[in-house]
Amino acid sequence: MFAGGCTEQPLIPDEQREIDVCLNFSAVLPESSTKASADVTALESTDVKDLWVLQFNGTSASSGLLMARYYPDYAPGTKVKLLTSDVENYLLFVANSHNPSIEFGKGRTLDEVKDIRIAILTDTEAAGELHSGRYDMIMNGHVQTVVSGASLSLDVPLKRNAVRLNFKVTNTTGGTENPITIDSLRLCSGTAYMSYYTDYELPDNYPAKSAIRPVSYPSTAWNDGLEDGSARRFTFYCPANKKGTVPTDDPKQKLLLAPYGVTYLQVVGTDSQGRRVAYKFALGSDLVTDCNLLPNTDYSYDIIISSPGDYVTDSRVENLYMQDFTDKPLANSYMIQPPTVEGVWKHVRIPVKRIYDFWNITDGYERVSGNALDAGSFGWRAEILKSTVELVEDVNFKWIKRDGVDYRDYFEFAIAAGLEGNFMLGVHRFTDVGRTLLDDVFLWSWHMWVTDYNPDATLPLLTPQVDGNGYETCYAYDVAGGQVNRYYGNLWKVGGVLEGRFMMDRNLGELSVDKNAATDILTYQWGRKDPFPYESSNSNSLHKTMTTYNRYNDGSSFPYRTQAQLTEENVTDGVVYSVYHPDTYIAIFSNWMLQDRNADNILYNAAYSWNDPRLGTGKTIDYNSKSIFDPCPAGWRVPPQGAIEFPANTKNSTNSLVHKRILPNGVVMRYPVTGVNNGVNGGTVQYNVNNSWGFWSNRASNINNAYSLFGNGTNVNQMSANPAKGVGMPVRCVSYSEE
Numbered sequence: 249m250f251a252g253g254c255t256e257q258p259l260i261p262d263e264q265r266e267i268d269v270c271l272n273f274s275a276v277l278p279e280s281s282t283k284a285s286a287d288v289t290a291l292e293s294t295d296v297k298d299l300w301v302l303q304f305n306g307t308s309a310s311s312g313l314l315m316a317r318y319y320p321d322y323a324p325g326t327k328v329k330l331l332t333s334d335v336e337n338y339l340l341f342v343a344n345s346h347n348p349s350i351e352f353g354k355g356r357t358l359d360e361v362k363d364i365r366i367a368i369l370t371d372t373e374a375a376g377e378l379h380s381g382r383y384d385m386i387m388n389g390h391v392q393t394v395v396s397g398a399s400l401s402l403d404v405p406l407k408r409n410a411v412r413l414n415f416k417v418t419n420t421t422g423g424t425e426n427p428i429t430i431d432s433l434r435l436c437s438g439t440a441y442m443s444y445y446t447d448y449e450l451p452d453n454y455p456a457k458s459a460i461r462p463v464s465y466p467s468t469a470w471n472d473g474l475e476d477g478s479a480r481r482f483t484f485y486c487p488a489n490k491k492g493t494v495p496t497d498d499p500k501q502k503l504l505l506a507p508y509g510v511t512y513l514q515v516v517g518t519d520s521q522g523r524r525v526a527y528k529f530a531l532g533s534d535l536v537t538d539c540n541l542l543p544n545t546d547y548s549y550d551i552i553i554s555s556p557g558d559y560v561t562d563s564r565v566e567n568l569y570m571q572d573f574t575d576k577p578l579a580n581s582y583m584i585q586p587p588t589v590e591g592v593w594k595h596v597r598i599p600v601k602r603i604y605d606f607w608n609i610t611d612g613y614e615r616v617s618g619n620a621l622d623a624g625s626f627g628w629r630a631e632i633l634k635s636t637v638e639l640v641e642d643v644n645f646k647w648i649k650r651d652g653v654d655y656r657d658y659f660e661f662a663i664a665a666g667l668e669g670n671f672m673l674g675v676h677r678f679t680d681v682g683r684t685l686l687d688d689v690f691l692w693s694w695h696m697w698v699t700d701y702n703p704d705a706t707l708p709l710l711t712p713q714v715d716g717n718g719y720e721t722c723y724a725y726d727v728a729g730g731q732v733n734r735y736y737g738n739l740w741k742v743g744g745v746l747e748g749r750f751m752m753d754r755n756l757g758e759l760s761v762d763k764n765a766a767t768d769i770l771t772y773q774w775g776r777k778d779p780f781p782y783e784s785s786n787s788n789s790l791h792k793t794m795t796t797y798n799r800y801n802d803g804s805s806f807p808y809r810t811q812a813q814l815t816e817e818n819v820t821d822g823v824v825y826s827v828y829h830p831d832t833y834i835a836i837f838s839n840w841m842l843q844d845r846n847a848d849n850i851l852y853n854a855a856y857s858w859n860d861p862r863l864g865t866g867k868t869i870d871y872n873s874k875s876i877f878d879p880c881p882a883g884w885r886v887p888p889q890g891a892i893e894f895p896a897n898t899k900n901s902t903n904s905l906v907h908k909r910i911l912p913n914g915v916v917m918r919y920p921v922t923g924v925n926n927g928v929n930g931g932t933v934q935y936n937v938n939n940s941w942g943f944w945s946n947r948a949s950n951i952n953n954a955y956s957l958f959g960n961g962t963n964v965n966q967m968s969a970n971p972a973k974g975v976g977m978p979v980r981c982v983s984y985s986e987e
Contacts, residue, residue, distance in 0.1 A: 264331050264332050264333065264334075265331065265332055266329045266330070266331060266332075267329070267330055267331075267332055267395070267400070268327040268328070268329065268400070269327060269328055269329075269330045269395070269400055269401070269402060270325070270327055270328075270400065270401045270402070271326075271328060271341070271401075271402055271404050272401065272402065272403045272404065273296050273341075273343070273389075273404050273405075273406055274403070274404070274405050274406065275294035275385075275387065275405075275406050275407075275408075276389075276405050276406065276407045276544060278408060278412060278544050278545055278546040279542070279544065279545045279546065280545075280546045280548075291375075291381075291382060291383060291483065292375065292382060292383050292385050293379070293382040293383065293384050293385065294385050294387065294406070295384070296322050296343045296344065296387075296406070297321075297322060297343070297344050297346070297384050298318070298319060298320050298321065298322050298343070298344060298345065298346055299318070299319040299322040299326075299328070299341060299342070299343050300316065300317070300318050300319075300340075300341065300342040300343075300345060300350065300352065300444075301315075301316070301317050301318075301319070301328050301329075301330070301339070301340075301341055302315070302316045302339070302340040302341075302342075302352055302361065303315050303316075303330055303331060303337055303338075303339055303340075303395075304337055304338040304339075304340070304357075304358050305333070305335075305337060306335060306336070306337065306338065307336050307337070307338045307392050308358070309357065309358055309359035310357050310358070310359060311337075311338055311357060311358045312356060312357055313352070313353070313355060313356055313357065313358075313361070314331055314337070315329075315331060316352040316353060317329060318348045318350075320348055322343075330395045331395060332395050332396060333394055333395045333396070334394070335394065336392050336393060336394050337392070337393065337394070337395055338358055338390060338392055339390060339391045339392070339393065339395075339402070339404075340358075340361065340388065340389075340390045340445060340447075341388060341389050341390065341391075341404055341406065342386075342387075342388045342444045342445070343385075343386070343387045343388070343406055344376050344377070344384040344385060344386050344387060345366070345386060345444065346376070346377050346384070347366070350364065350444065351364065352364060352444075361444075361445050362443055362445050362448075363443070364443065364444055364445070365441040365442055365443045365444065366386075366441065366442050366444065367440055367441055368437070368439075368440060368441060368442045368463070368486070368487055369440065369463060369465070370465050370466060371435045371465040371466075371468070371484040371485060371486065372484070372485055373485075374386070374409065374410035374411070374442050374485040374486050374487055375410050375412075375485040376410075383485075385408050385410070386408070386409045386410065386442075386444070387406035387407060387408055387409065388406065388407065388409055388444060388445055388446060388447050389404050389405050389406040389407055389447050390404075390447050390448075391403075391404055407446070407447055407543060407544035408543060408544040409442055409443070409444065409446050409487075409488075409543050409544075410442065410485040410486065410487065410488075410543065410544075411485065411486050411487065411488055411489070411541040411542065411543060411545055411547065412483065412484075412485055412545070412546045412547065413435070413483065413484045413485070413486065413513075413531065413541075413547050413548075413549070414481070414482070414483050414546065414547065414548040414549070415433070415481065415482045415483075415484070415513065415548075415549050415551060416479060416480075416481050416548075416549070416550050416551070417430070417433065417473070417479065417480055417481075417482070417515060417551045417552075417553065418478055418479040418550070418551070418552045418553070419478045419479075419517075419553045420478065420552055420553065420554045421553060421554060421555060421556075422478060424554075424555060425520075426519050426520050426521070426555070426556055427519070427520055428517040428518070428519055428520075428525060428553060428555075428556060429517055429518050429519075430470045430515060430516070430517040430553065431469070431470055431516050431517050431518060432467040432468060432469050432470055432515075432516050433467065433468050433470070433473075433482055433513060433514065433515055433516070434464060434465060434466070434467045434468065434513070434514045434516070435464075435465045435484045435486060435511070435512075435513055435514075436462065436463070436464045436465070436511065436512050436513070436514055436528075437462065437463050437465065437486045437487060437489065437511045438455075438462055438489045438491065438508075438509030438510055438511050439455050439461055439462070439463070439487050439489060439509065440461040440462070440463035441455070441461065441487065442487035442488070443455075443487075443488075446488055446543040446544075447543075450488065450490050450542070450543075451490070452490065452492060453490065453491065453492070453507075454488060454489070454490040455487075455489070462509055464514075464588075465484075465486075467516070468482060468484075486511055486541065488541055488542055488543040489509070489510070489511045489540075489541045490539075490540045490541070490542065491506065491507040491509065491510050491532075491539035491540060492507060492539055492540065493532075493537045493538050493539060493540075494506055494507075494537055494539060494726070495537075496536070496537065496709070497536060497537065498536075499535050499536045499564070500561065500562040500563060500564060501563060501709060502530045502535065502536060502537070502563065502564075503528055503530050503563040503564060503728065504563045504705050504706040504709060504727070504728055505706060505709060505726055505727075506530045506539050506726065506728075507539060507726040507731075508726065508729060508730045508731065508761075510530050510531070510532075510539045511530075511531050511541055512528050512529055512530045512531055513528070513529045513531060513549075513551070514526060514527070514528050514588065515527045515529075515551070515553065516589055517553070519556050523569070524568055524589050524591070524592050525556050525557070525565075525566075525568070526565075526566040526568060526588060526589050527553065527557065527564050527565055527566070528563075528564055528566060529549070529551060529564060531547065531549070532547075533547065535549060535551075563705065563728075566587075566588060566589075567585070567594075568587045568588075568589055568592050568594060569587075569592070569593075569594055569595060570594065570595045570596075570597075571584055571585070571594065571595075571596050571597070572596075572597045573596070573597060573598055573599065573882065574597050574598075574599045574658050576599070576882035576883075577599040577600075577601035577602065578601075578602070578874075578882065579694075579880070579881050579882035580602065580693075580694055580695060580777040580778075580877070580878065580879050580880075581694060581695035581696070581697055581756070581879055581880060581881045582596070582598060582694065582695075582696055582697065582881055582882070583697050583699060583701065583702065583704065583881050584596055584663065584696055584697065584698045584699070585698075585699070585700055585702050585729075586663055586664075586665060586666065586667050586668060586698055586700070587663075587664070587665045588665060589665055590665050590666075591665070592664075592665055593646070593662040593663065593664055594662060594663055595648055595660055595661070595662045596660065596661055596662070596663065596696070597658045597659075597660045598658055598659055598660075598673070598694055598696075599657075599658045600621070600628070600652060600655055600657060600658060600659065600675055600692065601655050601656070602692045602694075602876070603619070603620065603621050603628075603655050603675060603691045603692045604620050604621060604622070604655035605876060606691075606692065606827065606876065607619035607620040607621075607691065608620040608622070612847060613846045613847060613876070614824055614827075614846060614847055615847040618677065618679070619677065619691050620655065621652075621654045621655040621677060621691070622654060622655065623654050623656075624654070625653070625654050625677070625678075626677065626678040626679060626680055626681060626683065627651060627652060627653050627654070627677070627678045627683070628651070628652050628657075628675050628676060628677045628678065628691070629650055629651050629652075629675070629676050629678070629685060630647075630650040630651075630652075630659040630661075630673055630674070630675050631650070631673065631674055631675075631676060631687075632645075632671060632672075632673060633671075633672035633673060633674045633690070633693055633830060633831050634671065634672050634781070634797060634831050635669065635670065635671030635672070635797045636669045636670045636671065636768065636781050636797075637667065637668070637669030637670070637671065637698075637797075638797055639671060639797070643664070644663065644664040644666070644667045645661065645662070645663055645664070645667070646661065646662050647659075647660075647661050648660040648661055648662055652675075659673070659675070661673075663698060667698055668698050668699060668700070668759055669698055669759065669768070670695065670696065670697055670698070670757045670768065670770060670779070670781065671695075671696050671698075672693055672694065672695050672696070672778060672779075672830065672831070673693065673694055673696060674690035674691075674692065674693035674694075674830060675690060675691050675692055675693070676689070676690060676691065677691055689828040689829065690827070690828060690829070690830055691827075692827065693777075693778055693827075693830040695757070695777075695778065695779055695879065697756070697757055697881070699729070699759055700728075700729040701727075701728075701729035701730045701752075701754065701759075702727070702728040702729050703727040703728065703729075703730070703732050703750070703752065703983075704881075704883060705727070705728045706725075706726070706727035706728050706732075707727065707732070707750060707883075707983060710725050710727075710732070710750065712734055712740075712747075712748060712750075714741065714742060717741070718741040718742030718743065719736060719737075719740070719741045720734045720735060720736055720740050720741070721913070722734065722913070722915075723735065723736075723911055723913065723915045723917070724753075724915040724917070725750065730753050730754065730761060731753040731761075732750035732751060732752060732753060732983075733750065733751045733752075733753055733917060734746075734749070734750055734751065735751070735891065735892055735893050735894065736893045736894055736895040737890070737893030739888065739890055739891055739893075740891075740893075745888060746887075746888070746891065746982065749982055749983045749984070750982070750983045751887060751891065751980060751981070751982045751983075752884070752980055752981050752982075753917070753918070754980070755769070755770070755920065755922070755943060755978035755979065755980050756770060756772075756779070756879060756880060756978065756979045756980065756981055757769075757770035757779055757978075758770075758920070761918055769781070769782035769920070769922055769978065770782070770978060770979075771922070771924070771925050771976030771977055771978055772879055772944060772976060772977065772978070772979050773833075773834065773840055773925075773973065773974055773975070773976055774858070774859070774944055774948070774954040774971075774973040774974075774975070774977075775823075775840075775841065775852075775858055775859030775877060775948075775954075775973060776826050776840075776859075776877065776879070777830075777876075777877045777878065777879045778826070778830040778831070778879070779879065780833055780925065780976055782922075807831065807832050807833070808832060808833035808834070808835045809832055809833075809834060809835060810835045810836070811835075811836045814834070814836075814842070819842070820842050820843055820844065821842065821844040822834060822836075822839075822840050822841040822842040822844045822852075823841050823844040823846075823852045823859065824844060825844075826840075833925070833976070834974065835974070836974045837926070837972050837974045837975070838952035838953070838972040838973060838974050839853060839951060839952050839973065839974070840973060840974040841853045841859065841973070853951045857873070857875060857946050857947065857948075858875040858877055858878055858886055858946040859875060859877050859948075874984055875946070878946070879979055880979065880981035880984075881981065883983060883984060883985075884981035884982065884983055884984055885946065885981060885982060885984040886944060886945065886946040886979055886981065886982075887945055887946065887957065887980065887981070887982040888945060888946055888947060888982075889945040889946075889947035889955040889957075890945075891945065891957060891982060892957040892959075894909055894911065895911060895912060896912075897912045898910065898911050898912065904921060905920065905921055906918055906919065906920055906921060907919045907920075907921060907941050907959060909959075919941035919942075919959060920941060920978075921940065921941055922941060922942070922977070922978055923940065924942075924971065924975045924976055924977050925975060925976025925977075926975060926976075940958065940959070941958070941959055942956045942957060942958035942959065942969060942977055942978075943956065943957055943977055943978040943979050943980045944956050944957075944977050944978075944979050945957055948973070949970050952972055952973060953970045953971065953972055953973060954970070954971070954973050955969070955970060956969045956970070956971055956977055957980075
């Protein structure tokens with residue numbers, strides 16, 4: 249529709265000065281990516297109520313901003329001020345922002361204006377403000393012209409900034425054995441922001457990965473949908489989100505392969521037994537392969553709910569209630585995806601067989617009969633050791649089964665929706681039939697990583713892309729909740745020890761690839777299986793200190809022991825001490841293992857593969873195998889020395905929080921600036937940043953040092969360092985077959 253017009257007035261060319269210009273606006277109808285399911289234009293107003301006018305001194309991305317002016321009460325016929333020009337200028341118009349305080353002045357160039365945006369926290373805010381039952385649609389458009397006497401009246405096409413999503417959801421389960429009652433729908437966007445300027449060819453990945461801020465909008469009740477009965481219609485709005493396509497023609501696999509930050513619809517219901525069910529549908533021009541939502545585009549979907557579904561075979565069905573790891577007893581950490589539906593508790597089962605592996609009297613590392621929890625033992629109890637998030641019983645955490653009989657048993661707990669973070673659980677043993685608990689030491693401990701990152705679900709569907717010589721060519725692969733990476737070099741090529749393997753895109757325990765938050769940095773002393781959350785008593789710290797809750801939940805720092813203190817306590821067995829006291833930092837710079845030997849009188853510190861040369865009594869050294877002390881989850885391990893190698897022409901981009909490596913094919917790999925725990929310094933554990941990043945390899949170089957995979961801001965391929973084993977550094981895991 250047209251908002252207004254005016255007549256031209258003559259102007260004699262002169263030096264650059266302000267002139268009055270009339271604008272003829274027309275709203276460009278939304279493109280229809282899918283067949284429309286309903287006419288919703290009655291919800292929208294494309295009248296221009298207020299207006300921002302921005303003028304740039306050219307038409308290229310680097311053109312400078314000449315002026316930005318706001319007209320709060322724009323009406324047809326209103327004249328705007330422009331500056332005369334001798335060259336073609338880019339004129340940008342933003343309508344219906346209803347915000348006179350937009351800081352367009354911070355966008356000193358046309359390219360920088362692309363990053364000026366509005367927070368979108370509901371499924372209607374992207375449309376604009378609601379007045380008299382209609383949304384004043386936020387729109388933008390541009391004209392390229394020489395501002396002179398011949399251009400006093402300009403025709404300006406305006407396009408909606410938002411994406412419009414129309415859903416028809418039909419519930420056909422009414423006549424089945426387990427009918428579903430649909431309760432609500434919720435749109436979950438890949439970004440919590442919408443740019444004011446979208447009238448240009450968006451890049452293939454939009455918004456950029458660094459700008460992704462996933463947000464779940466408030467739920468909309470099923471009964472608020474249009475129509476009655478088993479089918480309802482809904483209309484939502486969201487920011488543009490362009491994420492490409494996925495390599496599948498199976499809609500059941502789309503979410504597993506979809507890039508991190510894809511926009512999706514969640515449908516939540518209740519089955520006939522009172523259990524909650526939830527479904528996710530990744531959105532794009534279809535529900536199978538496309539993940540692109542473009543501005544000023546209308547998308548319509550027909551969704552049919554025909555059964556509760558099976559989360560094992562269909563990624564659109566959420567696993568809300570149980571993660572059972574009893575078939576994965578060889579891990580020291582576990583990745584847990586929290587439930588996404590309010591009020592649901594997800595149960596988690598963790599096996600305790602590692603206790604037997606370490607302590608049993610037949611072939612254990614340390615043969616202590618009572619500690620092995622053989623059949624006939626007095627049993628055991630699990631306990632929270634420490635956490636980076638406050639765990640409150642019956643609020644976000646609860647024990648379901650914390651006592652067990654022997655090593656063949658498991659403990660079980662439940663977590664509530666919304667929980668994320670890291671915590672450790674350990675097991676004490678009872679010493680007699682009266683159930684006296686030996687609670688000053690632990691027999692073993694496990695790290696729980698609660699995150700939406702779920703590469704395990706996607707890895708079976710991935711195939712590495714290599715060139716004719718067997719070298720990696722893709723480097724980044726999308727998985728549920730993020731990405732995994734592969735690297736250049738002989739280790740990764742066909743025939744190498746990492747052939748067909750993938751590395752996580754983040755360090756063990758990190759909650760996000762956004763490194764501006766420091767609440768998820770975990771460090772490890774080389775050879776230890778248990779993490780130490782980032783803490784700082786040091787001014788040389790770029791990050792905020794993380795609150796760590798110990799087993800008494802009092803928010804205090806983790807304890808540590810210096811070599812002098814251990815000597816005074818007659819401790820000579822550093823490895824056994826680390827198992828008994830997994831929450832105690834052994835503040836010895838190099839040989840924290842001391843002279844500890846296992847039951848076969850083998851010196852632990854002779855280990856050249858994450859503190860375990862034989863991976864079990866009688867076995868030979870195998871650098872490519874996984875140690876009993878490996879901190880990575882099931883199916884993952886600490887990477888070998890030399891695993892990080894970038895191809896030629898890789899570039900680096902660095903700031904105080906994150907280092908980036910930009911590969912020739914455009915892939916960006918991110919490494920947080922974490923520094924290291926430097927052991928003891930003046931009696932306290934210190935955290936030095938030093939503008940570097942790195943993580944451990946599984947390979948020691950001698951009894952005091954081990955190799956790390958390391959980089960800094962000035963050397964793209966400085967990938968090997970040799971720090972002391974007592975230093976605390978992150979771990980980044982590589983996939984591994986435990987068969």
